[in-house]
Amino acid sequence: MTPPLHLSLAGQAVEVLRELVLTGEIPPGTRLNEVELAQRLGISRGPLREAIRHLASEGLLVLVPHRGASVPTADAAEVQALFELRTALECAAAQLAASRRTEADVVRLRAVCEESRRANALGQRFPYRLDLAFHQALLDAARSPRIAEQVRLVQQRVVLLRSALRDDPPHQHASLDDHDALVAAVAAGEPERASEVMRKHLARVCAQMLTGLG
Incomplete structure (x- = not known):
């Protein structure tokens, strides 16, 4: 870099x-x-x-x-604490994004989803940059700089802890599906659905990480 x-x-x-x-x-x-x-x-x-x-x-x-x-190591308590905070912040961001998004926001979100699927089809490990890029595009659509600032700090700590875990292809596919569902809810202008999709997505990611920690 x-x-x-x-x-x-x-x-x-x-x-x-x-x-x-x-x-x-x-x-x-x-x-x-x-x-x-x-x-x-x-x-x-x-x-x-x-x-x-x-x-x-x-x-x-x-x-x-x-x-x-x-470099800090992961433990179950830290993972759960991070996801409690991340869920509160990102569910609110998803609601705001569905209310405030523009057509350009939706185009960008879809573009990141497509790029992520291409990378996955080529057998690449789900790159953290694309995951962060998707969530950043969602935060940009929410137009809440304070939430975005806090989410960035929490997200990169999650990325750090995930770096020690082995690849999980079914989980990667499920995450891509979650992202598509989030874009659909945001594009349709449905705040509650967007929040619920985000909540389920983060709950699954948290559970996958806890399983990976053994």
């Missing part, structure tokens, strides 16, 4: 480090080696430490005094 050139050195480090964590390239439970990471990113340890502090503020890293930073 190449970060935008206008970002500061620390800002670029944030984006690259976030990518390494969310894709599972730095797996949950891993303690960060600042010397190796600084060499890998081609920066000094000052900007790297700024990036680590930033990601810790987002919940993507855990900082322990005198021990450094590590």
Whole structure:
């Protein structure tokens, strides 16, 4: 991933480090080696430490005094807590999206769904970027910046915890079907149906993650 050139050195480090964590390239439970990471990113340890502090503020890293930073691991209580919050936020967003969407919003949502199905047909693991892109398109349609800000933080923590789980093709297909059903409800301008589809979608994703944790 190449970060935008206008970002500061620390800002670029944030984006690259976030990518390494969310894709599972730095797996949950891993303690960060600042010397190796600084060499890998081609920066000094000052900007790297700024990036680590930033990601810790987002919940993507855990900082322990005198021990450094590590990538958090998933447990059932954390997953359930995240999905309680995510359900409250995203069901409200789905309702707002169904009430406020424009034709351009619907076109974008459908485009992301189609791209996700193409990737799935090619045998690609359900890419987190496409999942986030779908939910971001829904949030954009909702036109509620405060909800969107909080959802982004919760979503990426879920993505982080999911990175340690094995692929589940039936779950991936079900998620694609859920996304299509959400678009249909939003396009039809049916807030309550959109909220209910979102609630069922997130309940299934939560259950799948808990099963994956064993």
